[in-house]
Amino acid sequence: MNVVPPTSASLIAALAGVLPNGGVLTEDEDLARYSRDWSGDHVGRPLAVARPSSVEEMSALMRHCHAQRIPVVPQGGLTGLVGAAVAADFGEVVISLERMNRIRSISPIDFAMVVEAGCILEDAKRAAEQSDCLLPITFGAQGSCRIGGNVATNAGGFNVLRYGMTRDLVLGLEVVLADGRIWNGLKVLRKDNRGYDLKQIFIGSEGTLGIVTAAALKLFPKPTQTETALVGLRSVEDAMALYARARRDCSDLLTAFELILRGGIEIAMREGADFPDPLTRAYPVYVLIEISAGGLIDLSAMLLGFLDRVTDLVEDGIVASTRAQAERLWLYREIMVERQGRGGRYLRTDVSVPISKLADFVAGALAALERSCPEALAVTYGHVGDGNIHLNVVPPESMAPAAVERLFEQAEAEIFAVVDRYGGSISAEHGIGRVKQKAFLERIDPVTLDIAAGIKQAFDPRHILSNGRILATRADHGL
Numbered sequence: 001m002n003v004v005p006p007t008s009a010s011l012i013a014a015l016a017g018v019l020p021n022g023g024v025l026t027e028d029e030d031l032a033r034y035s036r037d038w039s040g041d042h043v044g045r046p047l048a049v050a051r052p053s054s055v056e057e058m059s060a061l062m063r064h065c066h067a068q069r070i071p072v073v074p075q076g077g078l079t080g081l082v083g084a085a086v087a088a089d090f091g092e093v094v095i096s097l098e099r100m101n102r103i104r105s106i107s108p109i110d111f112a113m114v115v116e117a118g119c120i121l122e123d124a125k126r127a128a129e130q131s132d133c134l135l136p137i138t139f140g141a142q143g144s145c146r147i148g149g150n151v152a153t154n155a156g157g158f159n160v161l162r163y164g165m166t167r168d169l170v171l172g173l174e175v176v177l178a179d180g181r182i183w184n185g186l187k188v189l190r191k192d193n194r195g196y197d198l199k200q201i202f203i204g205s206e207g208t209l210g211i212v213t214a215a216a217l218k219l220f221p222k223p224t225q226t227e228t229a230l231v232g233l234r235s236v237e238d239a240m241a242l243y244a245r246a247r248r249d250c251s252d253l254l255t256a257f258e259l260i261l262r263g264g265i266e267i268a269m270r271e272g273a274d275f276p277d278p279l280t281r282a283y284p285v286y287v288l289i290e291i292s293a294g295g296l297i298d299l300s301a302m303l304l305g306f307l308d309r310v311t312d313l314v315e316d317g318i319v320a321s322t323r324a325q326a327e328r329l330w331l332y333r334e335i336m337v338e339r340q341g342r343g344g345r346y347l348r349t350d351v352s353v354p355i356s357k358l359a360d361f362v363a364g365a366l367a368a369l370e371r372s373c374p375e376a377l378a379v380t381y382g383h384v385g386d387g388n389i390h391l392n393v394v395p396p397e398s399m400a401p402a403a404v405e406r407l408f409e410q411a412e413a414e415i416f417a418v419v420d421r422y423g424g425s426i427s428a429e430h431g432i433g434r435v436k437q438k439a440f441l442e443r444i445d446p447v448t449l450d451i452a453a454g455i456k457q458a459f460d461p462r463h464i465l466s467n468g469r470i471l472a473t474r475a476d477h478g479l
């Protein structure tokens with residue numbers, strides 16, 4: 001049986017009855033900001049936007065939607081890059097978490113905080129810092145994305161190599177299920193082996209299995225020292241050799257090891273005089289290295305000593321001597337990400353391969369693109385300590401829209417074929433959503449698909465939650 005979208009005003013009026021006091025928005029001008037994601041590539045007008053302000057309101061809302069078979073999609077900060085959080089064209093109610101944004105507790109003794117899902121990541125990080133703690137999830141969208149979105153996408157970022165993905169940082173969750181029941185798994189226990197670890201099923205499930213309303217997150221001691229360097233190298237192979245030596249020589253204190261190929265640095269340099277060529281001359285490959293630690297280690301001596309030992313690999317480098325200089329080095333990385341598409345559409349990939357295969361992957365994928373899409377600009381950067389590369393493809397400015405679509409299809413197929421050759425993943429960070437669904441389903445083995453479909457059926461038998469993300473729609477399965 002298909003999910004039937006509500007079209008009548010009475011259904012929407014009933015929603016407003018469940019969430020009084022402005023909890024439901026229906027006017028075009030109110031809906032606009034919930035209808036478009038960060039990239040602008042994905043747009044979808046929802047039937048309405050529901051904004052519960054407590055777990056009880058969320059529960060009542062989902063009870064109602066379940067009973068009425070109203071399709072819904074949870075929405076955080078809309079920075080997800082796979083088109084999952086905007087309403088689909090079959091008519092969905094967006095459930096915005098923005099009014100559930102409180103920090104419920106912080107315990108520096110437990111090294112844990114409990115945060116509502118609508119809290120903006122940067123606000124949660126700031127609150128942790130005020131307790132002398134670090135919430136280590138860190139990436140460019142942290143000023144907009146929300147904790148529920150981070151959990152639902154199992155977000156990564158710059159510091160994964162030291163602290164892990166969001167999955168590694170979640171101690172407990174509170175989740176409202178498709179039928180409105182509240183699953184209270186919100187605990188700050190470090191060890192708990194009682195049966196199935198249910199929180200794991202919701203992490204990375206992209207809103208398809210339940211609505212995360214709060215998360216208990218691991219914190220760490222706030223580092224008191226951070227050292228940052230940008231180095232120039234001859235090749236990606238040398239960058240990977242540098243990474244292996246940095247992990248050992250810097251006592252595993254690396255918090256970031258970001259690879260940027262020359263093209264990315266040149267994109268940042270287009271910003272003008274504030275972004276000169278950062279080193280004395282151009283290098284094919286750059287690495288932004290960050291190490292951090294508490295007070296009893298001479299971190300500056302460690303970084304300088306390390307750089308002295310790797311002169312066979314490092315051609316040139318700059319070590320930030322102030323926090324402001326370090327931030328400036330990081331700005332090259334940020335500006336490059338923001339400006340890479342020249343304001344237009346571009347193909348984003350976020351693939352991973354075993355770290356030992358990363359240099360071969362980059363060489364193979366760039367060669368394949370050069371051969372089959374010579375007109376495109378490839379922008380390559382990534383969190384190489386995690387084997388995670390963003391290999392993005394920017395079309396020529398003058399290219400017609402239909403040709404751009406063909407270029408993206410061809411380029412993605414080329415990149416994913418090289419990923420497959422090295423036993424990698426077509427989505428290391430951003431998830432599947434709707435954008436990667438076809439490529440995901442083409443590669444999934446029947447047993448995994450069967451288990452996944454069974455999980456979906458168990459958690460959301462009416463398929464009202466984020467229908468058609470990750471897995472095909474219920475209708476597509478002929479159910």
Ligand SMILES: Cc1cc2nc3c(=O)[nH]c(=O)nc-3n(C[C@H](O)[C@H](O)[C@H](O)COP(=O)(O)OP(=O)(O)OC[C@H]3O[C@@H](n4cnc5c(N)ncnc54)[C@H](O)[C@@H]3O)c2cc1C
Pocket residue numbers: 038073074075076077078079080081084085097117138139140141144145146147148149150151152153154155156157158206207208210211212213337429430433466469
């Ligand atoms: C500039 C930039 C840099 C980025 N860098 C990185 C990076 O380094 N690493 C990385 O992993 N990602 C990165 N991303 C992707 C993105 O920021 C993350 O996926 C982020 O976690 C999404 O959070 P959000 O609140 O914006 O979620 P949204 O985009 O609103 O939603 C994403 C998905 O989560 C679901 N969802 C949202 N809230 C909930 C909830 N409460 N319960 C259940 N499901 C929910 C949505 O339905 C959707 O499927 C980047 C994005 C941008 C724009």
